[in-house]
Amino acid sequence: MAAEVLPSARWLYRGEPDQSQRAVLVQFSNGKLQNPDNMHFILYNSKDTTNPRKRTQRILAAETDRLSYVGNNFGTGALKCNTLCRHFVGILNKTSGQMEVFDAELFNMQPLFSDESLESKPTLESQTKTFREKMDSCIEAFGTTKQKRALSSRRMNKVGNESLNLAVAKAAEDIIDTKGVNALVSDAIQDDLQDDSLYLPPCYADAAKPEDVYKFEDILSPEEYEALANPSEVFRKVTSEEILKMIEENSHCSFVIEALKSLPSSEESRDRQARCIWFLDTLIKLRAQKVIKRKSALGPGIPHIINNKLLKHFTCLTYNNGSLRNLISNSMKAKITAYVIILALHMNDFQIDLTVLQRDLKLSEKRMIEIARAMRLKISKRKVSLAADREEDHRIGTLSIPLPPAQTMDRQSKRRKIT
Structure with a gap:
């Protein structure tokens, strides 16, 4: 086998x-x-x-x-x-x-x-769950680490927002119970009238003289004014040939050029005017920028105390891509415009050509008039002679006592609609 x-x-x-x-x-x-x-x-x-x-x-x-x-x-x-x-x-x-x-x-x-x-049978709770809640449950069970982290962050924000809303609602109820609706409406109207003055320096409406309405010391402190002696020397000693060169190179704005042409002969007055012109020119150049990334970006010739003043009072400190930078926002641009107007008023016997400044600052006429009225200037028109026997209308701003009531663009618009 x-x-x-x-x-x-x-x-x-x-x-x-x-x-x-x-x-x-x-x-x-x-x-x-x-x-x-x-x-x-x-x-x-x-x-x-x-x-x-x-x-x-x-x-x-x-x-x-x-x-x-x-x-x-x-x-x-x-x-x-x-x-x-x-x-x-x-x-x-x-x-x-x-x-x-x-x-x-x-x-x-x-x-x-x-x-x-x-x-096996869905409960009442599962039936009433929204699609978002069901998706969150799936993320908790099967989501990636990134998805779970985002879910946790969203839930914390939701709790924070709910707590904040409850706190705000409770505070609003307390304020309404304390002050009453009529008082709150009156406060809101008053706040609307003061919105345009937020970027202005202190205004002394009861002053007896125009120079005391916006005090020069609120624009430049004695220490800051003293620091302008060296950088303003180039303006104090400027010659006619240098002014012509500035015009050809377009290195300075029209208002600065005209101010340099009419510098007083008195040494003390000339020195004060030169310092004011230099600071006004610096403000206009600062307003033309958007972001200042370094403290020295304003120029090597700017004194340290002036550099700090410009960054502290006319820029917003922001954080972007791991670095700090100074942003010149729209509100800061409006503030710079107001300070330029006040400084120009002190330089020109409290009457200035707003049209020239408006063009140097690259503003619309509507916005310039809005800021000037918020500063309680009297606005008038004047014919200005140009080359080739031409004339054009310029807006003139005058700071005089007594001050007219402050007007905002909103009030002007409402008045036009009523009339």
Whole structure:
């Protein structure tokens, strides 16, 4: 009788052609499985096939008569050994002697108790959840670290906003109960009238002389005025030839050129006028900028005390891309305009050509008149002669006692609509 010949065993590695063909190995965290035939397993694969981090995510659920189990290959509950080593499962065909070898993945199954399990029927709470709340729940369970961080930040902001809204509402109720509606309306009207004066220096409306309405010391302190002696020397000693060169090079604005042409002959008056012209010229150049990135960006010839004054009073300190910079906002531009007007008034016996200043500051006539009226100047028109026997109308601003009432553009517009 011939001996039975068994075929030789051969290994055939199937590789990993498809995620669904990976074998699943399970271990139970609370003990060993006594009756494997009583287990029912369900494997869930991620539907996100575009994200390389999510398309390999799988959840394995198991049920017995006593407990339910769940395990996953991602998140905090995933086993580290899946990334540190590889697992294989071999299936031997006894007839052919060939063993098929598959890649495998190990799942740590943990018991899911009744208070943690999902009920088969949706509860009233789950039915009333919004789409956003359901999405947040999914992010908590399956979201990336970045998504969970964004969710936590959004929830904290929501709590902060709700607390702030409650505090504001409570404060508003207290104010209304204390002052009454009529008093609040009156305060609001008064605030509207004062909006345009926020960027003005102190105004002494009861002053007896024009020079005391806006005091020169509020524009330049004695220390700042003294610091202008050296930089203003070039203006104090300017010649007619140098003025012509300034005009050709367009290095200074029209108002400054005209002021230099009419410098007084008296040494003391000439020195004061030169200092004022230099500071006014610096303010106009500052207003033309948008951002000052360095403290020395205003120029090497500016005294330290003047440089600090300009940055502190006429710029807003901002933080951008890891560095501090000084921003000249629209409100700061309006403030610079007001200071230029006041300084020009002190230089010209409290009457100035607003049209010339408006063009030097690159403002619209409407905005210039709005600021001038907020400063309580009297506005008039004057014919100004130009070259080739031409004339044009210029707006003239005069600071005189008694002061006219301050007017804003809003009040002017409402008055025009009524009339």
